Amino acid sequence: xxxxxxxxxxxxxxxxxxxxxxxxxxxxxxxxxxxxxxxxxxxxxxxxxxxxxxxxxxxxxxxxxxxxxxxxxxxxxxxxxxxxxxxxxxxxxxxxxxxxxxxxxxxxxxxxxxxxxxxxxxxxxxxxxxxxxxxxxxxxxxxxxxxxxxxxxxxxxxxxxxxxxxxxxxxxxxxxxxxxxxxxxxxxxxxxxxxxxxxxxxxxxxxxxxxxxxxxxxxxxxxxxxxxxxxxxxxxxxxxxxxxxxxxxxxxxxxxxxxxxxxxxxxxxxxxxxxxxxxxxxxxxxxxxxxxxxxxxxxxxxxxxxxxxxxxxxxxxxxxxxxxxxxxxxxxxxxxx
Amino acid sequence: xxxxxxxxxxxxxxxxxxxxxxxxxxxxxxxxxxxxxxxxxxxxxxxxxxxxxxxxxxxxxxxxxxxxxxxxxxxxxxxxxxxxxxxxxxxxxxxxxxxxxxxxxxxxxxxxxxxxxxxxxxxxxxxxxxxxxxxxxxxxxxxxxxxxxxxxxxxxxxxxxxxxxxxxxxxxxxxxxxxxxxxxxxxxxxxxxxxxxxxxxxxxxxxxxxxxxxxxxxxxxxxxxxxxxxxxxxxxxxxxxxxxxxxxxxxxxxxxxxxxxxxxxxxxxxxxxxxxxxxxxxxxxxxxxxxxxxxxxxxxxxxxxxxxxxxxxxxxxxxxxxxxxxxxxxxxxxxxx
Numbered sequence: 001x002x003x004x005x006x007x008x009x010x011x012x013x014x015x016x017x018x019x020x021x022x023x024x025x026x027x028x029x030x031x032x033x034x035x036x037x038x039x040x041x042x043x044x045x046x047x048x049x050x051x052x053x054x055x056x057x058x059x060x061x062x063x064x065x066x067x068x069x070x071x072x073x074x075x076x077x078x079x080x081x082x083x084x085x086x087x088x089x090x091x092x093x094x095x096x097x098x099x100x101x102x103x104x105x106x107x108x109x110x111x112x113x114x115x116x117x118x119x120x121x122x123x124x125x126x127x128x129x130x131x132x133x134x135x136x137x138x139x140x141x142x143x144x145x146x147x148x149x150x151x152x153x154x155x156x157x158x159x160x161x162x163x164x165x166x167x168x169x170x171x172x173x174x175x176x177x178x179x180x181x182x183x184x185x186x187x188x189x190x191x192x193x194x195x196x197x198x199x200x201x202x203x204x205x206x207x208x209x210x211x212x213x214x215x216x217x218x219x220x221x222x223x224x225x226x227x228x229x230x231x232x233x234x235x236x237x238x239x240x241x242x243x244x245x246x247x248x249x250x251x252x253x254x255x256x257x258x259x260x261x262x263x264x265x266x267x268x269x270x271x272x273x274x275x276x277x278x279x280x281x282x283x284x285x286x287x288x289x290x291x292x293x294x295x296x297x298x299x300x301x302x303x304x305x306x307x308x309x310x311x312x313x314x315x316x317x318x319x320x321x322x323x324x325x326x327x328x329x330x331x332x333x334x335x336x337x
Numbered sequence: 338x339x340x341x342x343x344x345x346x347x348x349x350x351x352x353x354x355x356x357x358x359x360x361x362x363x364x365x366x367x368x369x370x371x372x373x374x375x376x377x378x379x380x381x382x383x384x385x386x387x388x389x390x391x392x393x394x395x396x397x398x399x400x401x402x403x404x405x406x407x408x409x410x411x412x413x414x415x416x417x418x419x420x421x422x423x424x425x426x427x428x429x430x431x432x433x434x435x436x437x438x439x440x441x442x443x444x445x446x447x448x449x450x451x452x453x454x455x456x457x458x459x460x461x462x463x464x465x466x467x468x469x470x471x472x473x474x475x476x477x478x479x480x481x482x483x484x485x486x487x488x489x490x491x492x493x494x495x496x497x498x499x500x501x502x503x504x505x506x507x508x509x510x511x512x513x514x515x516x517x518x519x520x521x522x523x524x525x526x527x528x529x530x531x532x533x534x535x536x537x538x539x540x541x542x543x544x545x546x547x548x549x550x551x552x553x554x555x556x557x558x559x560x561x562x563x564x565x566x567x568x569x570x571x572x573x574x575x576x577x578x579x580x581x582x583x584x585x586x587x588x589x590x591x592x593x594x595x596x597x598x599x600x601x602x603x604x605x606x607x608x609x610x611x612x613x614x615x616x617x618x619x620x621x622x623x624x625x626x627x628x629x630x631x632x633x634x635x636x637x638x639x640x641x642x643x644x645x646x647x648x649x650x651x652x653x654x655x656x657x658x659x660x661x662x663x664x665x666x667x668x669x670x671x672x673x674x
Contacts, residue, residue, distance in 0.1 A: 052603070058574065058604070060578075060607045060609075228602065237395065241397075247602065247605055247606050249606070253602075253603065259601075260598060261596075261597060261599050261600035262600075262602050263596040263598035263599075265565065265584065265598070265599050266389070266591075268612065268614040269584050269614040270389070270395070270616070272397075272613075272615070272619060273614050274611065274613050275605065276611050277606040277607070277608060277610050278606065278609070279606070279607070282609060
């Protein structure tokens with residue numbers, strides 16, 4: 001069978017992952033046994049959630065076993081099939097790993113996709129993938145925004161945040177985004193149509209809270225949270241009574257050996273806010289509805305999807321770390337083939 | 338008019354309040370002008386919420402002005418009335434202050450009450466007051482428990498927590514309480530019927546989380562949170578998928594100059610939990626429904642209400658601090674007359 005390079009987790013990271021937590025090894029891809037397919041991965045998704053899967057802690061998915069390749073959503077082509085619904089050459093998206101070939105037992109995460117024309121493989125990792133579906137269902141379903149409401153988004157220049165903000169504008173919200181650095185902030189207002197961009201870099205929670213307050217004198221009706229820590233603390237000081245908070249991610253905390261925590265949670269109490277933990281996997285049976293709406297907005301020119309494509313399994317570690325350094329400028333994907 | 342001793346806030350506390358933040362002064366009670374009543378306070382409620390009102394920070398109520406007496410719910414007798422609905426001698430509960438006489442403009446917080454027989458004045462501060470109504474609506478309405486569910490309560494030996502646990506048992510929940518010290522823990526199982534009591538004293542968050550996990554292998558369906566900080570961190574590691582968290586108080590954080598924060602908030606995400614900020618004031622129009630149910634349970638011997646009565650305005654500071662030292666053994670009230 002085929003040579004299969006695999007990016008393995010060999011040690012559980014403590015705090016920020018280091019290169020020695022991983023190893024790139026080569027072996028032979030196994031042939032699929034009955035009910036399985038072998039997928040030649042073309043592009044893989046790099047997401048903050050993967051950092052959580054590396055820890056051995058209670059979660060919605062089992063931890064990645066030590067010695068196994070780093071779990072990832074991938075888009076690829078069926079190289080060999082022992083499953084009646086899949087044929088060699090089919091394009092599929094599924095839960096594979098950072099490796100040349102993934103042996104997959106098709107399940108609810110697996111589906112055949114149309115690639116070609118304007119539909120690049122990576123679009124199934126961004127607009128039509130977990131990122132796009134997180135933004136769509138996290139905002140539309142979990143927060144249920146109305147025109148005229150104010151929407152505050154953290155990690156606003158990130159893959160999810162940039163889409164959340166744009167959908168907020170499509171719905172008619174006033175949208176305030178928080179991002180790190182002048183470049184990202186100018187992308188928010190220039191590329192994604194945010195009403196206000198606020199740079200959190202170099203500001204403590206109190207200073208940032210004051211700045212958010214100036215842009216949001218009546219507080220945020222909806223807070224879409226991707227970041228956590230001091231940014232979340234500052235936002236919590238600026239929520240409107242009855243605010244809905246969608247807790248989508250806490251990227252600033254994932255690598256922290258000592259987490260900052262949410263120190264202004266008392267504002268959730270005094271503002272009678274509701275905070276909901278959101279996992280896109282719960283919406284798997286509605287992905288086609290979401291993807292259809294995203295495709296329509298893209299074709300109408302109302303939604304811009306940026307991707308940050310990094311190249312090669314040998315660069316997997318450096319590529320993954322772009323999520324935490326804030327270097328990525330759009331949905332981060334790793335090209336494998 | 339009458340001599341009126343008043344327990345004034347003269348400086349905003351930083352962290353734990355100190356005696357110099359307050360002053361006991363004496364003046365003459367003013368006569369009520371049109372629409373007002375003068376109430377001779379008999380008992381006053383001492384609650385963690387008062388600590389929040391001492392800070393000049395965004396909240397559901399204005400901060401207590403410096404130089405004003407510490408705001409408190411009180412039960413007393415109308416000493417003079419310039420309001421058509423109130424007569425001298427009427428017993429009333431209302432939002433007054435830690436002072437002999439409070440000048441009150443009757444509003445939605447004010448109502449006439451029946452005192453006598455088994456209905457002591459202080460019962461309107463405990464079972465029929467904010468404490469009882471917080472426990473009742475916080476559990477019944479905000480968490481909506483069903484028989485067979487597991488309920489985890491922090492601050493379980495406190496005024497609210499002890500009632501929450503008992504209502505949970507009446508509904509048919511399995512109830513686990515967290516409290517500080519062996520005495521409080523034995524009260525939980527002996528006096529209040531909790532299934533399991535866990536002592537948090539001297540344990541870090543990880544150790545406490547393990548102990549909770551042993552009592553709750555499938556996680557808590559409902560978490561009724563009164564404490565925050567490391568206790569909340571430990572609880573968050575033990576919530577069931579889809580858990581409902583009622584955020585009722587964060588007493589461990591109120592005096593903290595440097596708050597611990599909720600460092601395990603990521604569990605709200607991975608468990609798709611919902612966290613709701615709860616304020617009893619939102620249920621003011623349903624208090625009679627709640628009080629009626631509480632009175633019925635008390636008369637049936639199914640609900641035990643403990644009070645910790647401290648005596649005298651001159652002891653207001655020491656009495657208030659019992660809330661934070663954990664010394665109080667039931668609803669803390671201050672006898673004024």
